[in-house]
Amino acid sequence: MKTNEAERRSFIKKAAVGGxxxxxxxxxxxxxxxxxxxxxxxxxxxxxILFQGDSITDAGRSRTDTAANNSKALGSGYPFxxxxxxxxxxxxxxxxxxxxxxxxxxxxxxxxxxxxxxxDLKPNVLSIxxxxxxxxxxxxxxxxGTIKTxxxxxxxxxEKTKEKLPDVKLVIGEPxxxxxxxxxxxxxxxxxxxxxxxxxxxxxxHATFIPYQTIYDKxxxxxxxxxxxxxxxxxxxxxxxxxxxxxSEIIKG
Amino acid sequence: MKTNEAERRSFIKKAAVGGxxxxxxxxxxxxxxxxxxxxxxxxxxxxxILFQGDSITDAGRSRTDTAANNSKALGSGYPFxxxxxxxxxxxxxxxxxxxxxxxxxxxxxxxxxxxxxxxDLKPNVLSIxxxxxxxxxxxxxxxxGTIKTxxxxxxxxxEKTKEKLPDVKLVIGEPxxxxxxxxxxxxxxxxxxxxxxxxxxxxxxHATFIPYQTIYDKxxxxxxxxxxxxxxxxxxxxxxxxxxxxxSEIIKG
Numbered sequence: 001m002k003t004n005e006a007e008r009r010s011f012i013k014k015a016a017v018g019g020x021x022x023x024x025x026x027x028x029x030x031x032x033x034x035x036x037x038x039x040x041x042x043x044x045x046x047x048x049i050l051f052q053g054d055s056i057t058d059a060g061r062s063r064t065d066t067a068a069n070n071s072k073a074l075g076s077g078y079p080f081x082x083x084x085x086x087x088x089x090x091x092x093x094x095x096x097x098x099x100x101x102x103x104x105x106x107x108x109x110x111x112x113x114x115x116x117x118x119x120d121l122k123p124n125v126l127s128i129x130x131x132x133x134x135x136x137x138x139x140x141x142x143x144x145g146t147i148k149t150x151x152x153x154x155x156x157x158x159e160k161t162k163e164k165l166p167d168v169k170l171v172i173g174e175p176x177x178x179x180x181x182x183x184x185x186x187x188x189x190x191x192x193x194x195x196x197x198x199x200x201x202x203x204x205x206h207a208t209f210i211p212y213q214t215i216y217d218k219x220x221x222x223x224x225x226x227x228x229x230x231x232x233x234x235x236x237x238x239x240x241x242x243x244x245x246x247x248s249e250i251i252k253g
Numbered sequence: 254m255k256t257n258e259a260e261r262r263s264f265i266k267k268a269a270v271g272g273x274x275x276x277x278x279x280x281x282x283x284x285x286x287x288x289x290x291x292x293x294x295x296x297x298x299x300x301x302i303l304f305q306g307d308s309i310t311d312a313g314r315s316r317t318d319t320a321a322n323n324s325k326a327l328g329s330g331y332p333f334x335x336x337x338x339x340x341x342x343x344x345x346x347x348x349x350x351x352x353x354x355x356x357x358x359x360x361x362x363x364x365x366x367x368x369x370x371x372x373d374l375k376p377n378v379l380s381i382x383x384x385x386x387x388x389x390x391x392x393x394x395x396x397x398g399t400i401k402t403x404x405x406x407x408x409x410x411x412e413k414t415k416e417k418l419p420d421v422k423l424v425i426g427e428p429x430x431x432x433x434x435x436x437x438x439x440x441x442x443x444x445x446x447x448x449x450x451x452x453x454x455x456x457x458x459h460a461t462f463i464p465y466q467t468i469y470d471k472x473x474x475x476x477x478x479x480x481x482x483x484x485x486x487x488x489x490x491x492x493x494x495x496x497x498x499x500x501s502e503i504i505k506g
Contacts, residue, residue: 227344
């Protein structure tokens with residue numbers, strides 16, 4: 001076991017100077033993070049990392065394979081891609097990574113399964129991305145919750161979490177939407193309120209806030225919105241990679 | 254559409270100096286590539302990229318979802334992870350990425366399906382990783398092919414490929430094996446001959462050679478072989494990420 005830290009740093013410097021790092025570098029993410037002063041943290045040996053949320057997090061994960069660090073259990077979205085980064089970058093940390101996102105979930109549905117599928121796993125790091133369905137399902141008439149419901153439910157969920165897991169590191173993702181086959185201009189500005197609530201709660205609970213909307217807004221300078229998320233909500237592979245790079249970037253090296 | 258190249262370069266430099274790039278940087282890969290002088294190439298707009306091989310490439314891909322850039326069609330191994338990098342890093346190139354790896358395949362089995370599942374797709378970039386089964390199945394008595402069979406079959410496959418697709422960019426992956434639940438010391442040194450054949454053929458056909466064995470040999474300095482490939486052949490998520498980083502690194506930014 002030798003980490004070759006000096007050798008690694010030397011390569012980083014040479015690679016940066018030589019332009020070798022053009023590939024794989026999340027420049028969009030770095031740019032968004034620089035604007036937002038995103039709070040980073042370190043991982044500890046043995047940390048349990050849990051991804052929670054709706055379909056964006058779910059990403060087709062298996063309900064039968066449930067082991068930590070299992071590709072089927074992690075789905076094919078940003079949690080799997082972030083897990084691959086983390087497991088690759090911290091081989092010495094013995095991380096255990098889970099995804100328990102469920103398609104269609106709003107905050108109250110996270111709350112209904114929170115004991116079994118969040119608290120009981122005793123995560124050291126808990127990442128939550130929820131909100132787009134709280135707006136979308138209200139807008140299409142299938143849900144009566146308002147922005148106040150979203151705020152109250154989310155606040156209660158975080159309070160319960162901190163009560164049961166006082167040392168957990170919280171990561172709160174910004175709900176985002178781009179114009180797409182499922183999202184038209186009538187979503188805005190009302191949808192933005194859900195972003196602001198998530199940001200306010202991240203501040204109030206000292207969570208790391210990942211500004212996914214800012215990141216996607218920068219990404220559409222390079223390719224149309226449909227390239228990153230065809231329907232405006234669910235990411236393409238490229239969009240999922242962008243989100244995973246943001247997630248990986250919140251971890252101190 | 255603006256690329257913000259100057260801004261991007263500036264971030265790269267700042268990030269390198271500030272140590273921000275510690276995450277996601279394939280230092281193991283860079284170190285292996287520096288030793289091996291790996292030949293890199295650029296992608297063109299509209300390029301079709303095809304991954305071919307055995308179970309390491311297959312990685313549980315769907316046989317029913319077959320569209321380009323589809324996460325199910327790409328499986329959950331290094332082709333999917335590399336595709337995520339490429340689609341994220343080259344949004345302007347309109348890449349079409351396929352995986353047609355089939356679990357258990359030896360070279361002669363690639364040859365049997367080569368027209369339909371390689372040449373007919375008219376790839377601009379064709380990546381092949383094959384060889385471990387040519388050795389493994391011979392060793393366990395289920396296959397009579399020798400190292401000479403491997404060399405002759407592989408050479409014929411590449412000749413046919415260059416005849417039908419004279420401009421294709423070939424990528425040949427080094428077969429690798431680490432001590433694991435499926436690999437013991439009796440594999441060596443005979444197995445090494447398969448690595449050398451793949452390397453010789455890559456030279457002869459002016460292919461880019463990815464030294465996966467070198468990369469894994471460096472990885473075991475950071476964590477036990479079982480962390481990267483539990484059975485010594487099939488990668489963990491961390492191992493797949495390592496291979497994908499190597500693959501992504503052969504593309505000029």
